Amino acid sequence: MRVPVSWLRTYCDPALSTAEIAEQLAASGTEAERIERLGVGSTDAFVVGKVIAVERHPNADRLSVCEVEDGSGAPRTIVCGAPNVAAGQTVAVARPGAVMPGGQELGEATLRGVSSSGMILAEDEVGIGEDHEGIMVLDDALKAGEPLAAHLPIVDDVLDLEVEPNRPDCLAVYGVARELHAATGAPLADDPTASDASPSGSDRAEDHASLEIVHPEICLRFTARVFEDVRVGPSPHWLKARLTAAGQRPISNVVDITNYLMLATGQPLHAFDLDAVRGRRIVVRRAQEGEGMTTLDGVERSLDPEMALVCDAEGPSGIAGVMGGQVSEVSDSTSRVLMEAATWVGPNILGSSTRLGLRSEASARFEKQLHPDEALAAQRLASKLMVELCGARMVPGTLDAYPRPASPRTVRLRLERLRSLLGAEIPDDEVRGVLERLGFGVSVDGSSAQDLEVTVPSFRDADVRREVDLIEEVARVHGLARLPTTLPARRRAVGRLTGAQRLRRRAEDALRDRGLTEIVAYSFTAPETIARLRLTGDGLLALTNPLSESQRVMRPLLLPGLLDAASRNAAHGRAAVALFESAHVYGARPPDGTANGSPAAERHHLGALATDSLGGSWRSDPAPADFYAMRGLLEGVMQAAGLDWRAEPVDAGDRPFLHPGRAASIVAGERTIGWLGEIHPLVTREWEVGPCAGFELDVEALAEVAAGTSKTYRTVSTFPAVLQDIAVVVPEDVSAARVEEAVRAGAGVTLRSTELFDVYRGEQLGEGSKSLAMRLEFRAPDRTLTDEDVAALRERIESQLEEVGGRLRA
Amino acid sequence: MAEQPITPPLSEDPTVRLEELRGEAERAIEAAARAEDLEEARVRYLGRKAELTAVLRSIGQLPADRRGPVGKAANAVRVALEARLSERSSALEAAALEARLGGDRIDVTLPGDPPRPTGHLHLVTQTRREIEDVFVGLGFSVVEGPEVELDYYNFTALNMPPAHPARTLHDTFYLSDEIVLRTHTSPMQVRAMEAQAPPIYIVVPGRVYRRDSDATHTPMFHQIEGLAVDEDITLADLQGVLLEFARAVFGPEREIRLRSGYFPFTEPSVEVDVSCFACAGTGALADGRRDPLCKGSGWIEILGAGMVDPNVFGFVEERGYDPERVQGFAFGLGIDRIAMLKYGVPDLRLMFEGDVRFLEQFGAGA
Known part of the structure; x- marks a missing residue:
């Protein structure tokens, strides 16, 4: 709403500058987005003039040479191009030196050989209209030499007000004047709609x-x-x-x-x-x-x-x-x-x-x-x-x-309620004064002096319906600046993050501490992007009114945002990046699911992606950003979470965006909570990035699994550990996890830990076999293990290994 | 020095000779500058053919009454010399090691092994955590909610029934007639009150969405909602809590200012400004130029807030939120906006482009 200040001041004119008026209005809720200055640069040199004589310009058909009395003594000669100029007119004159709306200063000029001292003005030249057909002809009652600004708003400020949607009354200059009156106490002119015209005639x-x-x-x-x-x-x-x-x-x-x-x-x-x-x-x-x-x-x-x-x-x-x-x-x-x-x-x-x-x-x-x-x-x-x-x-x-005439609304205002909601003491007569200045009718409720009976004026009817609405009126006009500053007297409230929230922070920090940089990518993506990941697009949530086709669907996984970022950084010359994101992913709600109250299937994921290579310096080679590099990062996250987990090969076709031989499901607490692997070469080609690997983890599931585990004390054995290195030869297709399982099955509880420290393939082993070197730590809680004990364990391990086609290497 | 056969002068008092030998040997040991010299001294004084060895060997030939004193004295000399030898040997070894290490010089100006480089939390995460931690310290809990939200929670239960004019202020993404991407974090007000009877003190961080895109508007951004409902929470309490927040995040010298505002779900509603931290609220920079951050006003708008509207309580009245018995405040602020203000980020879109040249500028984050 653009409010010309000169117009506003005809209704309410506090002794304040335009900026101060804007401040008063802003404090009570009507903020000026900006203040615009319109019209001439300065009102000096703009005056009322009388045209004494008009003659045809000797050298130009369309120009007239006018003698104009402007109160400065001798009449001045002004060359004028307007067709309607005539002797006897009262006109608006800009003397030389006047600063026009564009900022240019008017000088003495010579027009086709006749010198012109000033200008007779058209509306558009002083910004009060668009008419340029002719000069403005003013009321003849005005006297030559009077300042023009006294009669025409040739300079004005305009408040560009941001009016809240509940205040249609402020989409009106008089309504804004009423606000100004309420805020400042400056008198308010009578409502311009109060009086009517006189009809005439006998018809109806x-x-x-x-x-x-x-x-x-x-x-x-x-x-x-x-x-x-x-x-x-x-x-x-x-x-x-x-x-x-x-x-x-x-x-x-x-x-x-x-x-x-x-x-x-x-x-x-x-x-x-x-x-x-x-x-x-x-x-x-x-x-x-x-x-x-x-x-x-x-x-x-x-x-x-x-x-x-x-x-x-x-x-x-x-x-x-x-x-x-x-x-x-x-x-x-x-x-x-x-x-x-x-x-x-x-x-x-x-x-x-x-x-x-x-x-x-x-x-x-x-x-x-x-x-x-x-x-x-x-x-x-x-x-x-x-x-x-x-x-x-x-x-x-x-x-x-007027089918159903409305009757005025009355609302009861309890002064005690007002004080308890605001936490401020406002004198009773100030409460009344504010409401009356805003046009409300106030009377004391018959039953109690503590209650006011307030009549709502028609122009506030849509907005002020309840006691609390009146309380707001008092608060905003009385002045929020006068409100005390207190803190809640808290009861039974302890603030802390939940276990799941702390776990998520730890997981994010674990990636950050290992050199990954967090991104925040848009939650929406293009249907084509899902296709580029070789996914079908089943169960996607789609917007009915997306901003663009590239933001039509809600992403079902974080990977596309990470790939987009990797691709963009590669384009800037950073081929090797390690990124993560912690955010929601979305899917259509399963028919039976009511997960976390969302109308969709919405989960919080933690996703990571590394491209090209990680680390490296002048004395060490960088490690390729491959499965094992990513697995190491994931292990860091899982350690931070304090969770046991395992990687299981993915079922064929299950994660089509991953390299089928270098992909795993992340399993914890017997739940699949994510994936880990190298990105399929066809996918990296789509994004124009080099080889890369990533993982994505449902951190809500992670927290649920973690919540189900508890840590309790175990006796720290005082008996010494026995360390044994073994080398296990197995066929290529037997996984390390399977070997470890067999070793554990054979060794039983005295095996406290295993650590795989080498994988060897060579001629001695023959084609199709590999040797896994492991360090085993045995420890009994109640005695020192003897060589005979350990030899017996070895035998049992060996027989378990035979079950998976393995043997101990001498 | 050639080894000479030594004939024990048994005619003399052997103990005198033993002392002489000890003196000679100790001087030789001290004088040894290299391991070889020391070995030579050992052979000379303690070797098979050494005089001391001969003395020890000939003790049996002495008269019985002399054997004890001479034997004792000779042994003492031997023990003392062996100790001296070992001592000197260690000293020589240490000196030799020092000499060797001194020659083993590296270029200390070459770069060290790179530390395992620390990565970076996103500026939004850093700012969100900072704000969360401030409110946790003020006794608030952190709760989160769905981004895909029912129209009911996003609008209706926030006192914006269908066709409410305030809905036009939210450029809303729809998934269906009933389902929207939440346009603010406020829908969690009613969800949280449904889940928990009063008193309730929560903040709700998260992503929100509006159909809008330019330098200061992206279709996705981040907010934190606050809600405190108890028997006697006042507008003055809201001012106190937000003052603590503003000082924690923007500096201890900050002041805040409440201006009247409008939100359908709070009444009274206020807009909250913080005194500008670039110009200390003066509106002018040290060199006298107008402060561009606060546009010369000395104040920066940071959030909207107000007292929870009784109509909102009306949606959860059966959970104990009788508007005649409880009252409270709510506020909502833009995390991205706070981050942009604090770090001088000119364009919101930078936040979401994943460009590491941007992301690496703000440290690791806590």
């Missing part, structure tokens, strides 16, 4: 037009007045200046009056050329299925039955509350005007304008719910201006369809 509005509301659920009130002998023409300078500063283009006096009323009071109006209203009949109804019309902006609109229409006897003439039609638009030849001021149903207007994709100044106000009283109030001021500015005759009477 009903004689000229009829009105019917077919569907009262979409129209709370519809009022109309009739004006005859209307002279359509340009608006006066002051009106054009106000509209222009407020951001509305002046069109004609009748249309300008409707816009002016909307800006002044917040109530949109619509003027019809009554002679173009077919059947002289207004019908308010819902649109019919398949109905359409052309709005004022020339666009053909298709309508639905939720939309409210203003029609004449033959069809729609406007979409109610949103935009009028071309059918009965006011034109230069209009002489009879039907002025509409109606009250629509806010949510209905919001829905219509949303579905039409058409938001207008009018709909922005109606959608916030105006009160039916406002319609008639606006008719009063509009009528006065129609009579005053268009010379119109106001036909007596108002067409007024």
Whole structure:
């Protein structure tokens, strides 16, 4: 909402600068996004002048040489190009030295051999209108030499206010003035809609037009007045200046009056050329299925039955509350005007304008719910201006369809409640004062002096319905700056992270400590990206209104974001990166699942990806970013989590984005909680990155598994450990895990730990075999193990190994 | 020195001679500068053909009354010399080692083995954790909720029924008529109150989504919601809690300022500004230029807040949230915005591009 400050000050003028006014308004909730300065650079050198004589320019047909009295002594000679300049006119003059709106300074000039000392001004030259056809002709009562700024807003500030959606009353200059009055206590001018125009004639509005509301659920009130002998023409300078500063283009006096009323009071109006209203009949109804019309902006609109229409006897003439039609638009030849001021149903207007994709100044106000009283109030001021500015005759009477008249709302305010909610002592008379300045009626409730009976004015009816709404009014206007600063007197509240949250932090820190850098990637991705991962796309969640096709689906895993980042860094010359992300992934909700209350299947994952190589320096080679490098990182995470886990080969086709031979499922607590592996070469090719490996882990599952394990004390044995190195020869396809399992099965509980320290393949072993070297630690809780004990264990290990086709190497 | 046959002068008092021998031998040991010299001294004084050895060997031939004293004295000399030898030997070895090490010089200016490099937490994570920790210290718990959310929790239960004008402020992503990507972390207010009777003190960090994209708006960003409901929580308490937060995050000198605002789910609603940390609230930089961070105002808007609207309690009244018996505050702030302010990040989109040249700028994070 653009509020010209000169206009605002006509209603409420505290002794404050524009910036101070903006500050006062911001503190009470109406913030100026910016303050714009309009008009001339300085008001000096702009004065009223009288044209004494006009002669044709000797060397130019279109120019005139004028003698202008401007109060500075001798008349000055001004060369003027306007066709309408004439002797005897009172005009606006810029003397040499004047600083124009663009900032340029006016100098003495010689135009085709005649020197010109200043300029006679057109509207657009001082920013109060768009007219450049001719010079402004002012009221002859003005005296030569008077400062122009005293009569025209040639310089103005405009507050560009950010009005909250609950405050349609502040989408009006008078409403903003009321806020300023409440905040500062500076006097507020009488409501400009308080007095009405005088009708004349013996006819009645009903004689000229009829009105019917077919569907009262979409129209709370519809009022109309009739004006005859209307002279359509340009608006006066002051009106054009106000509209222009407020951001509305002046069109004609009748249309300008409707816009002016909307800006002044917040109530949109619509003027019809009554002679173009077919059947002289207004019908308010819902649109019919398949109905359409052309709005004022020339666009053909298709309508639905939720939309409210203003029609004449033959069809729609406007979409109610949103935009009028071309059918009965006011034109230069209009002489009879039907002025509409109606009250629509806010949510209905919001829905219509949303579905039409058409938001207008009018709909922005109606959608916030105006009160039916406002319609008639606006008719009063509009009528006065129609009579005053268009010379119109106001036909007596108002067409007024008001099916269910609203009665004023009263709300009880308990002063004790006010104090306990705000935590502040505000004197009773200050509470009353604030509410009264805002236009509320206040009386003491009969039963208790602690309670106030507050009557809500019509312009706040939609917003102030409850006690707490009144408390907000008092808080914001009394001044939030005066609020004490206290801390809650807490009871039974201990703040801490949950076990799962601490676990997640540890897991993230473990990756960070091992050199990985965290990314935050978008939660959405392209369906094609899922295909590039060789996934089917089943069970994906899709947005119905994505910003772009590349953000259509919610990602089911973190890997694509990590690959995108790796690819982008590779393009910048960083081929080797190690990245991780900790975030949600999404899928369609399983039919039976109600996991964590989400309407979707949503899990928190921790994903990592390393490309190219890790580490390395002038004396050590970097390690390839392969399966084992990634497994080492994962082991770090699992150690941080304090969880036992194992890697199991993935089933064929299960993780199609992984190298089938270098992929594993992460299994903990007998649950598969993630994957680990080298990225499939066809996938890395898609992202144009080198060989890379990654893992992805459901950290919620991790926390659930961790929550099921507990740590209890085990006796620390005082008897010495016996260390034995063994070498196990097995066929290639027997996994290390299987070998370890056999060793453990053979050795039993005295085997405290195993550590695999070498894998050997060679001619002595023959094709298809490998040797795993392991260090075994034996320890008994109750005695020192003897060589015989260990020899017996070896034998049992050996026989277990035979089961998997292995043997101990001598 | 050539080895000479030594004939024990038995005619003399052997103990005198033994002392002479000890003196000679000790001097020779001290004088040995190399291991070889020391070995020569050992052979000379303690070797098979040494005079002392001869004395020890000839003790049996002495008269019975002399055997004891002479034998004792000779043995004492032998023990003393052996100790001297061993001592000197250690000293020579140590000296030789020192000499060898002294010659083993490396280029100490070459780079060391790189430390296992520490990575980086994302700026958003660092900031989120910092904020979480402040509120945990103030007695709040951290809860999280779904990002794919029901329209009911995102709007309706926050006092924004369908067609409420405030819904137009949220450019919402839809998955269906009923399901949205949450536009703020506020839906967890009602979810948390459904799950827990009062009192409740929580903060809710997480991703949120709006259909918007430019330098300061991305379709995804991060918020932290706060909610405190108890019997007697006041707007003044909200101011106190947020002042503690602002000082913890932006510095102990900060002040905050409440301005009236509007949110459908709080009443009264406030916007909260923190005094600018770039210009200490003066609006001007040290060189007199207008502070671009706060645009010369001395204040920076950081969050929205207010007292929980009774209508919101109405959705959880059966869980013990009778608006006549409990009251509380809620607030919501943008994590990314706080991070951008603190670190001077000019463009929100940088946060989500995964460019390590950006991500590595902010340290490892705690």
